[in-house]
Amino acid sequence: MTAFLEPSDDYTAGDLVVDHPHRELVKKRIRDLGLDVTEVADSEALGLSRLHLEGVxxxxxxxxxxxDDVAAIELVIDELRQAFAADFGGWVPEMAPDPTMTGIVGYPHTKPMAFTTDLMPAPASQxxxxxxxxxxxxxxxxxxxGLVDHPALKGHATEAPGGADAANDPVEAWAGHATFVAGLIAQRAPGCEIVVHKVLNAHGRATNWETAVALAKLADDPEGYAVVNLSLGCRLGGPNGPLALRRAVARHGRHTLLVAAAGNHGGSDKPTVPAWPAAFPGVIAVGATNLAGDLAQITPELPWVDCVAHGSGVTSTYLTDVTLTIDDKVLDFTGYATWSGTSFAAANVSGAVAAALRPGERPADTLARLLGDPASDVRPFPLSAAGHAG
Known part of the structure; x- marks a missing residue:
């Protein structure tokens, strides 16, 4: 482990997501542009197909x-849209690039800065x-x-089928992200059932498609989830957000609360760029506060941010018996760490809702109660107390 990831402002090179009923029409038009195209994935739940293009x-x-500019896929889509609009009276099938998702850690999104990341070993007592x-x-x-096997999380958190990462394998700091998030939720609601669904790889990345398919699958879980924590995101997708992720969010009903990190780019040179899925209607976008309860600089001060919670300098479960080199410092982790980010503010909101949820109550109503409680540390965002959640 030597460095954190750069901000996730890139595309999966040459991949295009298209409305399933029109995929053959789109493939034909792609070939008309002189490009080779292969259908590599299909999701009935999303109603979309994923196409891989060669020659982009x-x-x-x-x-x-x-x-080597992977944004060339945008030019391909622009050409396709112009051709469809000209031939069909302005009608254009839904299609979009496939952005890369990352866990939201660091500054401005996943890049280290001492005053925002502060990943340090911590004692279990904290x-x-x-x-x-x-x-x-x-x-x-x-x-x-993936969830790392941790003794403090036994009976609190499990990983969905696929297997947990072994704590003594060579790892990067990212390997402890889900474990840290799960620990924060368990601190708030120790009696709840936390199920980690691994979608980000060992480097903290996934395609938008992979994330959307996994999120859509949760909507069909037979036991159902009251809360889905999304401490991940991307900053590409246009004004309406990435197509596949938008479809996945829409599959979740009113009995599930989607809670997402708002992004750590509030103090960056792109402070107004939306982070997805947090910026979607129907998703609770969470910013971070510090120990004093003041807004953390990393939080984007934007109208789609719904609420804030403690996310700066929080302590939780982490990797066990691992030595990492971060910012040229050799650090020994023994199961706990202190970390900062809206990822962890989102986890605190998820845990607070799980702890306060009453039988038969909609999770969104539970959150509304918390936001109206002066004693709660989950507070409405100053610029948008009403938020955008449906």
């Missing part, structure tokens, strides 16, 4: 872009998980990296 960099270079039934009967899904 060369196409972009022919239009004046650098030969992250107690009580022997309590608070949150009992509530299921919380965490879409994230």
């Amino acid at each position: 960099p060369a196409f972009g270079a022919s239009k004046g872009l650098p030969a 992250a107690p998980i009580a022997d309590s039934t608070v949150g009992a009967g509530v299921r919380v899904a965490v879409l994230d990296t």
Whole structure:
């Protein structure tokens, strides 16, 4: 482990997501542009197909872009849209690039800065998980990296089929992200059932398609989830957000609360860029506060942010018996760490809702109660107390 990831402002090179009923029409038009195309995935739940295009960099270079610019896929889509609009009276099938998702850690999104990341070893005494039934009967899904086997999380968190990462394998700091998130939720609601669904790889990345398919699958879980924690995101997708992720969000009903990190780019040179899925209607976008309760600089001060919670300098479960080199410092982790980010503010909101949920109550109504409680540390965002959640 030597460095964190750069901000997730890139595309999966040459991949295109298209409305399933029109995929053959789109493939034909792609070939008309001189590009080879293969259908590599299909999702009935999303009603979408994923296409892989060959020759996209060369196409972009022919239009004046650098030969390795993966944003050339946008030029391909623009050409397709113009052709469809000309032939069909302005009608264009839904299609979009496939952005890369990452866990939201660091500054401005996943890049280290000492005043925002502050990943440091911590003692177990700073992250107690009580022997309590608070949150009992509530299921919380965490879409994230894999769950590391941790003694403090036994009986609190499990990983969905696929297997947990072994704690003594060579790892990067990212490997502890889901474990940290799960620990924060368990601190708030020790009686709830936390199920980690691994979608981010060992480097903290996934395609938008992979994330959307996993999120859509949660909507069909036979036992259901009251809360889905999404401490991940991307900053590409246009004004309406990435197509596949938008479809996945829409599949979740009113009995599930989607809670997402708002992004850590509030103090960056792109502070107004939306982070997805947080910026979607129907998703609770969470910003971070510091120990004093003040807004953390990393939080984007934007109208789609719904609420804030403690996310700066929080302590939770982490990797065990691992030595990492971060910012040229050799750090020994023994199961607990202190970390900062809206990822962890989102986890605190998920845990607070799980702890306060009443039988038969909609999770969105539970959150509304918390936001109206002066004693709650989950507070409405100053610029948008009403938020955008449906």
